[in-house]
Amino acid sequence: MTRRKFTAALAGLFAAHRVADAADPNPAPGSGVQKLVLSDEEWKKRLPPQAYDVLRHEATERAGTSPLLSEHRKGTFVCAGCDLPLFDSATKFESGTGWPSFFSYIPGHLEMKTDFKLILPRTEYHCARCGGHQGHVFDDGPKPTGKRYCNNGAALKFVPA
Secondary structure, eight states: OOHHHHHHHHHHHHHHHHHHHHHSOOOOSOOSOOOOOOOHHHHHHHSOHHHHHHHHHOOOOOTTOOGGGGOOSSEEEEETTTOOEEEEGGGEEOOSSSSOEESOOOTTSEEEEEEOTTSSOEEEEEETTTOOEEEEEESOOOTTTOOEEEEOGGGEEEEEO
């Protein structure tokens, strides 16, 4: 790879990072969500092993393994770490990805950041209360938002209406 191509690739990644940040910024400070801060040991005691790995260490559960894929009742999907309501069941849709997917979230209850783990930037989202990793958002969802919030089922609990 030439120096020119390398420099162009870095510039492209930087520009994509800026676009990703501008596309769905963090909610404004003062959204009313009080932060929950626990030690790593407290999180280990509080959460099942898979939820701990996903929420606290940004792991990803295997596609197609979440029982929440087949959850179609009316209710609310809440953070498995702190019970903050994140998604209304009316926003859930079948994406065919193997993870629970939603086209919108409860305003102020998610925080976004750019993730470069797969080299190209992606928008990752976390619970606004406990900071637990939930998943990634993509621009291939249905109307009215065009967004797909692809969530780890281990990071959620369902509360029926």
